[in-house]
Amino acid sequence: MEIIVYGIINSVTLSLMALGFTLVYSISRLPNFAHGALYITCGYIVWICINALGLGYFPSIVLGIAATSAIGALIYRLIILRIRGMEISEIIATYAIGLAIIEGLRWGGLRGSTFTLPSFIAGSVEIGGVAVDYQRLFVLVFGVVVFAALNVFVKFTKTGLALKGIAQDERAAMMLGIDSDRIALISLALGSGLSAFAAVLILPLGSIVVETGYNVLIYSIAVSIIGGLGSWGGAILASFIVGFAQILTEVFLSTHYQMVISLLAIIVTLLVKPSGIFGKQKELDDRV
């Protein structure tokens, strides 16, 4: 029972982390290596808002998410836009930005376990004999809400449909008058916002440390590759696979193996089915 409950919660956590990364990649084909950095940035902004500026909890959360989205948009507008299409430069630039943010925060004093966010409501309930605190339930609930909202957004709004169009066929979408740069900007802002949202939900479970930035990046990459780069459904399914695998290793082996398991999963995926679980249409494209 414990395995099932915590497995589900861990899986939803992973898919929340990975959603931003896989969204940006699926729409603008941009591997956003700054994803983990944006995640940790949001946590830090919220912490500053609460502790240094004395704002309330919920205003700070809104401010944090908005600020992180703005940072994502700025990164696109100022840097990525100029090197769009040059694959090597794109990878190096986003990697450099991510490193700069993470190491900048480390230098700026984000060390140790003194930085924590309060949980929404303290306390815990019992589900089937397993004690689960409210924050983990919030992760679960909001995770499902975000997926639903994102689906509605993509299917029923004009911007959402434009996003989908660019993701499917960029040239055809451009011929129909969709501005590819604007959509890419929106996608990066949205992806950053999603990573910020995940940070706000997940960070209260632990403390804000810079290493989390790297972990989030690695886990989201693992989930995206296993699910098939750019496929949302695949990412969700993959996060359940990785999530349960992690919980199982934690219960039966030890916590140390968690990272090894995700990497092993990536390598097995690349060997057996390189385009991931749901990456069917790209299978020919990605193979050399």
Added chain:
Amino acid sequence: MNNEHKRKERIDRGIKVRSDGIFAISSLREMMYLAGPRILLIAGLLLLPLVLGLAPYWKRVINIMCVYALLAISFDFLANCVGLVCLGGSMFIGLGGYFAAIFNVYLHLPVYLSIPAAAAAGAVVSTILILPCLSLRGVYFAIVTLMYPLLFTRVIEAFNILGGSNGITGLDSFPGQNPENYIIIGILLAVVFGLRRLLKEDIGLVMHAVKDNDQSVRASGIDVARIKALAVLIASFIGCLGGAYLAHLYMWAGLSLFALDFSIIPIAAVTIGGGGTLFGAVVGCFILVPLSEFLRVFGTFRIVLYCAVLTGFIVFKSEGLMAWCTRKYEQFERWVEV
């Protein structure tokens, strides 16, 4: 200045055309024109330890500079000649260093054997580790190489193998400062000129073709994945050579061999120096590494600075210094009326 009715014209210098294009060398001056830059690099490198002989601290910096230059060359070779972006240069350094420690401390091989042996072993291991993503196009290679160094650190830390977080101590050192300097300088020169030679050979052409158009390579009946694996083997051999040397230099192999510096400085150096030339990578390191010694007090803020410089160069001057210098050396510019 009124540029509206003028444009900039670039013309090859006469001496360049005679000595390089037509290859009709008739005077010492033309020979010097061809050999000059190469001699400058070789002589500069060989004289550097003598010039800095008065400052022992900076003599050690030369070693580190050359190790970074090796890494930068391996990155440049992979990124700009084969089209694979390796974000985890520290993986090569770490593997090379740990293998050197194993060979030297546990198996008692002498220094001069353990460095090449460690480089070879590290190259084979990293190639095998990277192998699964080589038959794929796109960002997979960057992603997987980004993950490995982080993973190695966690694994060594968690399982407490290979000395755990203390590392392996007690490696043999080099006999003195001069051998220390000249071994790595010799390796660097051999690697630079060897690789440039390799890229001019048939296999080098194929590698360039893999970057530019892999489908046409495949259509010619050449296995793309095998060429890529060969390139990774060569690049990781160069990187591991640096790592093995570094472990012997510090007489210690530990987790800091997987540090981020080893991943980001080579990338920054290649971007500043100019990709695809190999010389550019060396020049970039010779600018960045001494700079990083001056900035040592800033701690991790250095990485922020590199990233800022790197992003600036990528966005505003993506050709790099070396390409700019080559242009000035080979061509003259003038404003002409339109």
